[in-house]
Amino acid sequence: MPIYLYGAWFCYKAFTGKYFPKAYLAGILVFLAYALFLLFDKTGVLSWYKEHEAENIVQSMKATKPWIEETREFGGLLILIIALATNYCVFRKSDGKIL
Template sequence: MKIFNLIACLLFIFSAALQYNDPDPYIWVPIYLYGAWFCFQYFKGKYFPKAYLAGILVYAVYAAFLFFDKTGVINWYHDHQAENIVQSMKATKPWIEETREFGGLLILIIVLAIDYISLRRKKPALTK
């Protein structure tokens, strides 16, 4: 799990760095750095179960918004026939931008959930 978290931490830092040209970096840099920080803490052997749950909850609410938004994932899938979201790094269409953002949140949720579940199995007393 330590190597998994070190790799996830580095990938989230890299993802945060890529947000410099995003239309809303003030939202996405902290989102990715939150995940990176807790992966790094897990790597160091420090655990914050309530912070993992808070991150998962906030990310899930935002992901649900992006999924159902009028230019979100459903719109991308139905109205734009699941258009290629990696055709260029500059997202000029809102449904591509929101679908990519949804994917980033999903990755963050999965990583934090894996850590939280692993934490509960390792240290049940810490999760109370």
């Protein structure tokens, strides 16, 4: 949960016109490292894809199998990385001002 709160906070700050390039990069790097861990973990995304034939991960909100939760977390991290990278690129091109 703190992972998503971090991303939400900096998206809110971007909305208010504040720009923190080092915080964006730090978040992107940490979240990318965690996403790679989830990708290659023994109960992670590759396990879900190869060993469990990409079983439906949205059948219920209760994650009964570890690869379901890890795959969902991976997807959430990708969304968060894309959001932070988008904010970073937009603000960098506009010198820290909302376009």
